[in-house]
Amino acid sequence: MIRRALILAALLGFALSSAGCVAVKPWDKDLLARPDMAWDDDPRLATIKGHIRFSKEGSLSAGGGASGGCGCN
Amino acid sequence: MKIVRVNNRKARRRAGRGRRRTILASLSSAALALLGTTTDSRADGPVEKIEAAYAFSFYSEDSIKESNTSLGDTSRYEIETQQVTVAGPLTDRSDVAFDFIYESMSGATPWFVEPDPSGGQPVQAMSGATVTEKRYDGALRGNYYFDNARAGAHFGVSGENDYLAIYSGVNGEYHLNEKNTTLSGGLSFSIDEIKPTEGGTDGRIKSDEKQSVSLNGGFSQILDRSTTLQTSISYKHSTGFLSDPYKKACIAPNATCTDLLVDNRPDTRNQVAWLTQVRKHFEFIDASLHANYRFHYDDWKLTSHTFEVEWFQNFFDDLVQVVPTLRYYSQSQAYFYEPFYLSERSDGLASSDYRLSPYGSFSFGAKVQMRMEDWLGSSDWRLAINYERHLADADFALSKAKVKNPGLVNFHFVYVTADIKF
Numbered sequence: 001m002i003r004r005a006l007i008l009a010a011l012l013g014f015a016l017s018s019a020g021c022v023a024v025k026p027w028d029k030d031l032l033a034r035p036d037m038a039w040d041d042d043p044r045l046a047t048i049k050g051h052i053r054f055s056k057e058g059s060l061s062a063g064g065g066a067s068g069g070c071g072c073n
Numbered sequence: 074m075k076i077v078r079v080n081n082r083k084a085r086r087r088a089g090r091g092r093r094r095t096i097l098a099s100l101s102s103a104a105l106a107l108l109g110t111t112t113d114s115r116a117d118g119p120v121e122k123i124e125a126a127y128a129f130s131f132y133s134e135d136s137i138k139e140s141n142t143s144l145g146d147t148s149r150y151e152i153e154t155q156q157v158t159v160a161g162p163l164t165d166r167s168d169v170a171f172d173f174i175y176e177s178m179s180g181a182t183p184w185f186v187e188p189d190p191s192g193g194q195p196v197q198a199m200s201g202a203t204v205t206e207k208r209y210d211g212a213l214r215g216n217y218y219f220d221n222a223r224a225g226a227h228f229g230v231s232g233e234n235d236y237l238a239i240y241s242g243v244n245g246e247y248h249l250n251e252k253n254t255t256l257s258g259g260l261s262f263s264i265d266e267i268k269p270t271e272g273g274t275d276g277r278i279k280s281d282e283k284q285s286v287s288l289n290g291g292f293s294q295i296l297d298r299s300t301t302l303q304t305s306i307s308y309k310h311s312t313g314f315l316s317d318p319y320k321k322a323c324i325a326p327n328a329t330c331t332d333l334l335v336d337n338r339p340d341t342r343n344q345v346a347w348l349t350q351v352r353k354h355f356e357f358i359d360a361s362l363h364a365n366y367r368f369h370y371d372d373w374k375l376t377s378h379t380f381e382v383e384w385f386q387n388f389f390d391d392l393v394q395v396v397p398t399l400r401y402y403s404q405s406q407a408y409f410y411e412p413f414y415l416s417e418r419s420d421g422l423a424s425s426d427y428r429l430s431p432y433g434s435f436s437f438g439a440k441v442q443m444r445m446e447d448w449l450g451s452s453d454w455r456l457a458i459n460y461e462r463h464l465a466d467a468d469f470a471l472s473k474a475k476v477k478n479p480g481l482v483n484f485h486f487v488y489v490t491a492d493i494k495f
Contacts, residue, residue, distance in 0.1 A: 023251050024295045031299045031354045035444070036361040036385035036394060039293075039303060039350060044128045044156045045440075045459060045488055047172075052132060056482055058404050058428045059369040059377040060309055060344040 117248065118218050119168035120160050122453075128156040128490035134180065134482050137197060141479040143189070145199030146181035149482065153177045156490075167217045172229075174210040183480035185321040186412045186425040187330040195412035195425075197479040200319070208233045212240075222247045227261075238265040242287070257305065258290040269318040276335045283313030291348075299354040304347070311342045322423035323413040330413065334423045338409070344371040361385040369404075375429065377404035378471060396440040398461070403433040403471040412476050430478035433469030436461055438486070452495050459488040 024032070031037065040046050053059075134149035153176070160170035181199045189196045212229030224245045231238040242261025249256070263285045272279040291305025320336040346369045354361045363383040370376050381400040388395070407429040409422035417423070438461035445454040463484045467477035 023253050024298055025251070028298045029295075031356060032295060032301055034354060034361065035391075036387065037301070037352045037354055039352070041363075041383075041385070041396075042440075042457065042459075042490065044126060044158060044172075044490060045457075047174075048128070048130050048154055048156065048488065049461075049486075052484075052486065056428060056484075057377070057402065057434075058375045058407065059367075059379070059402075060307060060346040060371070 117221075117223060117252075119162045119164070119166060119216065120170075121162060122494040123161040124159070124170075124492065124494045126156075126158040126490065126492040128154075128488060130154045130156075130486065130488040132484060132486050134484045137199065137480070141197055143187055143196040143198050145184065145201050147199065148180055149199075150178060150180035150182060150204075163215070166219075167215065169216075170214045172210075172212045172214070174208070174231075176206075176208040176210075178204070178206040178208070180204060182319065183427060184319070185323050185330075185333060186479060187323045188325050188328045188413055190329065193328040195476060195479050206233055206235075208236075221249070221252070235269050236265065236267050238263055240264075253295040255293045256290075257292065258288075260286070260288055262286045265313075267314060267318065272318070277318050278314065281314035283311060283315055285309055285311040299356065300351070302349070302351050304349040307344075307346045307348070309342075309344045309346075311344075313340060315340060315342055316424070317426055320424070320426055322411075322425045324415075324417060325413045326415050332417075334414075334417065336424050336426065337422055338407075338424055339373065339422065342371060342373060344369065359387040359391070373429070374408040375404060375406065377402065379403075392443060392445070394440075394442045394444070396442070398436070398438050398440065400436040401433070401469075402436075403469065404431065405470075405472060406431040406474075412478055425478070427478040427480035427482070430467070430481070431470050431472065431474035432465055432467045432478065432481055433471065434463060434465035435469060436463045438462055452493055455490075455492040457488075457490050459486075461486040461488075 035041070130153070132150075132152040132154070134151070136147045136149060139147060155175045157173045158170060160168060163169045181201075182204060184198045184200050186195045186197055188194065208231060210229060210231040212227055214225065214227040216223055216225040222245065224243070226241075226243045228241040229239075231240070240261065240263040242259060244257070244259030244261075246255050246257040248254070265283045265285075266280065267278075267282070268280040269277050271277060287307060287309045289305055289307040291303060293301060293303035295301045316338045317336045321333045322336060323330040324332040324334065346367055348365065348367045350363070350365045352361060352363055361384075363381075363385065365379070365381040367379040368377075369379075379400065379402045381398070383396055383398045386395045386397075387393070407424070409418060409420070410424055410426070410429040412425055412430070414423060438459065440457055440459040442455060442457035445456075448454050463482075463486065465481040465483060467474035467481070
């Protein structure tokens with residue numbers, strides 16, 4: 001388990017270090033500005049899905065934030 | 074609520090006519106708007122229009138199989154949820170939003186697990202009576218925008234007839250490296266009080282409390298003109314009553330349940346989640362890929378892996394989007410979990426909750442949405458419908474589970490929404 005996490009961390013570190021020298025200029029950010037490139041395309045859908053998963057799974061919900069609800073049933 | 078400060082279809086048409094410079098400011102602003110934290114993906118400027126959104130969703134769990142049940146009602150939980158968001162600018166550097174959620178829930182829920190007298194396999198005893206419950210949740214959010222940073226705060230209250238949670242937090246982000254890199258962080262807490270129905274009877278607590286504090290930090294990096302990556306770590310510390318007052322655990326030394334203990338979990342929990350997300354746009358087919366991976370570990374020894382992929386396929390010059398989604402989740406069990414116990418644990422802990430059992434799940438579905446800009450008096454509309462099917466099984470887990478918990482849940486989920494920006 002820990003080994004998998006370390007491999008992933010190494011891959012991530014490599015990706016970021018190779019990206020460090022890249023600087024996309026503002027006039028080249030049109031694709032990044034598209035609605036379908038948002039981190040969170042639909043916040044209400046993310047909220048309700050997050051609440052379902054908080055209630056039905058054993059893990060910390062995606063955002064990691066503290067929020068309301070028992071989730072007992 | 075989505076904040077995009079540029080009309081993309083119009084922007085691309087203008088760019089095509091060689092008027093690129095005139096939209097530079099709004100493009101860069103909108104691009105960086107999308108580099109928020111995992112909890113808040115707002116723009117680096119305040120909301121410019123009044124925005125209102127409504128969503129209705131229906132969640133329905135499959136009935137539990139007769140062969141997996143020893144007692145109680147086989148029909149399970151259904152939840153209808155209504156969500157309303159209203160947002161708007163406060164000053165030229167700040168905005169505010171209010172989110173309201175109303176949920177109506179009903180159905181039977183898992184109570185305890187016991188061995189089947191015929192073969193010793195675990196079977197689920199369900200609650201005898203149908204539970205009906207309502208939940209109200211209201212939260213206020215605000216943001217202040219600096220030239221290269223954003224500071225935000227939220228405060229909310231969630232209430233059920235047996236549960237009250239008050240939560241609040243602050244978060245922020247800072248842009249650097251020509252706004253190709255964004256650092257983000259947040260701190261939030263929740264104070265919860267539980268007063269279970271029929272508290273004080275049959276070993277059930279009358280009332281109790283729990284508190285939790287969450288910290289998260291991360292950064293996002295633009296990798297190239299069409300690719301961006303975000304990674305963040307979240308930590309949550311919970312203390313107080315972390316058990317489920319409506320569940321029990323069975324002591325079954327000889328394949329027969331001889332005693333029922335109240336669900337009893339440790340009174341502290343430390344959870345860590347590491348989330349990494351990638352967004353990639355494919356210009357030649359006008360589509361975007363969203364890929365997320367989350368690793369979770371906590372001091373109840375519960376480890377999980379979540380993989381999620383969404384494909385945003387655009388049609389008719391971005392008027393319509395079809396978004397198929399696939400999610401895989403796998404968790405190991407909490408160290409004190411057993412479907413039933415041969416004898417009482419020396420530390421007194423006991424839980425047969427399927428949420429703490431080893432299992433995996435697949436969720437798959439699709440969303441179809443339409444975006445209409447400058448429609449009905451120059452307002453912008455988004456209409457969407459989403460369907461998801463969720464299937465859970467011990468055999469889907471990455472590591473083979475010894476025994477399947479009979480209470481694992483399969484469900485259907487439908488969501489419809491309308492957003493309007495005036």
